[in-house]
Amino acid sequence: MPYDYDDQNIFAKILRGEIPNNTVMETEHTLAFNDIHAQAPVHVLVIPKGPYVTYDHFALAASEAEIVDFTRVCGRICAAAGIQPGEGGQGYRTISNAGEAAVQEVPHYHLHILAGRPLGRMLQKVG
Ligand code: 5GP
Numbered sequence: 001m002p003y004d005y006d007d008q009n010i011f012a013k014i015l016r017g018e019i020p021n022n023t024v025m026e027t028e029h030t031l032a033f034n035d036i037h038a039q040a041p042v043h044v045l046v047i048p049k050g051p052y053v054t055y056d057h058f059a060l061a062a063s064e065a066e067i068v069d070f071t072r073v074c075g076r077i078c079a080a081a082g083i084q085p086g087e088g089g090q091g092y093r094t095i096s097n098a099g100e101a102a103v104q105e106v107p108h109y110h111l112h113i114l115a116g117r118p119l120g121r122m123l124q125k126v127g
Contacts, residue, residue: 003061005051011108015049025077029069032077041116042081042092046074052109054098074111083115093119 006012013019014033021033024044035043048070052058058067074094083089092115097104 003053003057005053006107007051009106009108011045011047011106011110012051015047025073025080027069027073029066030073032073035112040114040119042083042114044077044081044113046070046077046111046113047108053107054104054109055096055111056098058109070111074113077113081113081115083113089115091115091119093122 010019014021015031021031024032024034026032029049030046031049032044032046035045048058048062048066050058050062050066052062058070062070078084078089078092079087081089081092083092085091092113095112095114096110
């Protein structure tokens with residue numbers, strides 16, 4: 001089973017209200033909240049409310065309504081935070097870690113939105 005969702009993961013607990021979060025935005029299908037260990041002045045995690053493990057899982061299995069809602073929330077967060085390049089902001093980075101090679105810590109699909117400081121190049125060479 002390539003997408004075996006573990007409903008005991010920390011974001012599932014946040015969605016069930018078992019663990020508090022600092023909500024940035026919430027819609028019917030999507031929740032966005034601040035990362036507990038922020039790595040930049042803006043560090044928001046955007047998650048679908050549905051049980052998706054990774055970006056590819058979400059992209060393949062979510063409904064169009066969920067995908068549109070998620071994407072619009074990301075755009076609205078960028079606009080609300082004033083980080084859009086060309087709109088007076090300094091830009092941002094979105095990251096989604098999937099699986100072992102990317103060191104995904106929480107097995108519920110999430111998009112990191114990072115901004116508010118120079119973010120360097122996308123990847124560092126290892127070895
Ligand atoms: P990943 O490595 O899976 O892409 O990122 C998981 C992120 O979730 C990390 O940046 C980590 O700081 C964040 N995180 C882990 N547990 C919690 C939590 O309980 N609350 C919040 N707000 N963020 C969390």
